[in-house]
Every structure is written in C-alpha cells, then in structure tokens.
Amino acid sequence: MNIAYKRAKTSTLRIAKGASAVIAASLSSGTQSGFRSGYCYRPQDWIRNLLPRFASFASMRGSHGQFLRTIVLVCLTASSAVTQTTPYPKPQVPSAVAQLAPDFRLKNQDGKVFHLAALRGHWVLLFFYRGYW
Amino acid sequence: MTELREFARHSDVLQRLGVRLVPISVDDRQHAHDVWGKVAEEKFAILSDPGATVIRKFGLLHEAGHGGADIALRTTILIGPDGRERWRRVSQSVPDLPSWDETVTMIKKAQE
Numbered sequence: 001m002n003i004a005y006k007r008a009k010t011s012t013l014r015i016a017k018g019a020s021a022v023i024a025a026s027l028s029s030g031t032q033s034g035f036r037s038g039y040c041y042r043p044q045d046w047i048r049n050l051l052p053r054f055a056s057f058a059s060m061r062g063s064h065g066q067f068l069r070t071i072v073l074v075c076l077t078a079s080s081a082v083t084q085t086t087p088y089p090k091p092q093v094p095s096a097v098a099q100l101a102p103d104f105r106l107k108n109q110d111g112k113v114f115h116l117a118a119l120r121g122h123w124v125l126l127f128f129y130r131g132y133w
Numbered sequence: 134m135t136e137l138r139e140f141a142r143h144s145d146v147l148q149r150l151g152v153r154l155v156p157i158s159v160d161d162r163q164h165a166h167d168v169w170g171k172v173a174e175e176k177f178a179i180l181s182d183p184g185a186t187v188i189r190k191f192g193l194l195h196e197a198g199h200g201g202a203d204i205a206l207r208t209t210i211l212i213g214p215d216g217r218e219r220w221r222r223v224s225q226s227v228p229d230l231p232s233w234d235e236t237v238t239m240i241k242k243a244q245e
Contacts (some may be wrong), residue, residue, distance in 0.1 A: 038157070060241060074214060088223075088224065089198075089225045091192050097220065098217055101210070101212045101218050102214050104187040106157065107162060108181070110178075111162060112178075120215075122214060123152040123213060124153050125211055125240070126155050127153050127155065127156045128188060128191070128193050129156060130158065130195070131204055132160065133204070
C-alpha cells in the first residue's frame with residue numbers, strides 16, 4: 001500500500017513539474033516578446049519557445065510519460081470539443097435585414113470619432129469581434 | 134482574430150468592391166491600437182466600444198462571454214449605400230464563422 005502510495009505521489013509530482021514548466025514557458029514567451037499579460041499576437045514566438053519543451057515532453061519514456069501524454073491528449077480533445085460545440089447565445093435582434101442600421105459614433109484606435117452616417121452612400125461591412133486577445 | 138487577418142490580407146479586394154470595413158469590439162483604445170498595428174496591418178481603423186453600447190444597439194451582446202465580461206457575438210453585417218442592412222451573419226460557434234470566400238460572395242450578391 002505504501003509503495004503504491006509513494007509511486008502515485010511521485011507520478012503526481014512529476015506531472016505537476018512538467019505542467020508548470022510548460023505554463024512557465026508560455027508565460028515567459030509572452031513577456032519576452034513584450035506582450036501585455038493575456039495578449040499574444042505572434043504565434044511564431046510561442047511555437048519557437050514551446051516546441052523544444054513539447055519535444056522533450058513527447059519523448060519522455062516509461063509509464064509516467066505515457067500517462068502524462070494521455071492526460072494532455074484527453075484535455076486537448078475535451079477543450080477542443082467544448083470550443084467547437086458550445087453554441088453562442090442567440091442575438092437579441094433576430095434579423096434586421098432590409099431595416100435601417102442604427103446610427104452610432106465610436107472612437108477609433110487614435111481617439112478620432114467615427115460616425116456611421118458619414119459613410120452613407122458607401123457599402124459598409126461591420127465586423128463585430130469578441131476582443132480580449 | 135483570424136478573420137481580421139484575412140480582411141487585412143484581402144483589403145485590396147474590399148477596396149475594389151467599394152466596401153469600407155469597420156471592425157468593432159469591447160476592447161479599450163490601447164488594445165484597439167495594438168490590433169490596428171499588429172493584426173489589421175494599419176489597413177483599416179479599429180473601433181473601440183468598451184461599454185458595449187453599440188453592440189447592444191445591434192442586439193449582439195454576449196453577456197459575460199469572456200470570464201464574466203461582456204463581449205460581442207461574432208457578427209458580420211453588410212450595410213448598403215442607403216444605410217439599410219443587406220446581410221447579417223451571426224456566428225453560432227467558432228466553426229460557424231463565415232469564410233472570406235463566403236463573405237465576398239455575399240457582398241457581390243448584394244451589389245448585383
């Protein structure tokens with residue numbers, strides 16, 4: 001019983017070590033590139049920093065490595081399934097096609113005011129995106 | 134963000150079609166500026182709607198959609214020269230986002 005407990009404890013510690021190394025690498029790749037916390041614009045930086053660590057992780061031998069790889073695979077599959085299948089809420093306005101678009105004023109990235117009505121006579125493609133990248 | 138990169142990549146096509154692209158999100162001005170420089174390649178202005186006022190006006194609020202914060206439902210709306218909506222596509226999930234080809238097809242169809 002004690003041996004089984006010690007083995008389980010060792011496995012857990014090794015997994016935690018591996019996971020924290022990967023997380024730390026992710027964070028450092030973000031800060032080294034001068035990103036604000038939570039934002040990333042250059043995937044190549046992340047790939048360059050993380051690839052060697054993932055390579056050593058993928059080549060881990062023995063039951064611990066296999067167990068860790070299985071856990072990561074399950075997590076990735078689950079997160080991918082959730083992302084792809086969770087529907088967004090329904091819009092509050094079901095359809096407004098053929099109706100006048102509501103006019104608005106908003107500031108752009110330079111603080112200049114944009115007025116939708118000023119573009120009357122032009123085709124406009126409004127693109128609402130989620131933000132927080 | 135992928136869609137914004139696509140728009141930036143094909144900005145010449147939008148220009149030829151006479152379409153002004155207007156991206157909007159709840160991001161603050163500083164972040165909108167970052168997106169303008171790094172994603173939109175400075176090809177079109179990025180609007181900032183931190184209070185989601187305009188997003189609400191269009192009925193596109195995704196309440197608490199990002200860690201408790203309100204965000205916009207990913208939506209593409211084509212407005213004609215008369216100010217009327219010609220096409221609206223509210224994406225129901227990530228794979229439901231309209232492709233660049235689909236967007237161009239809908240623009241051309243509306244302009245016929």
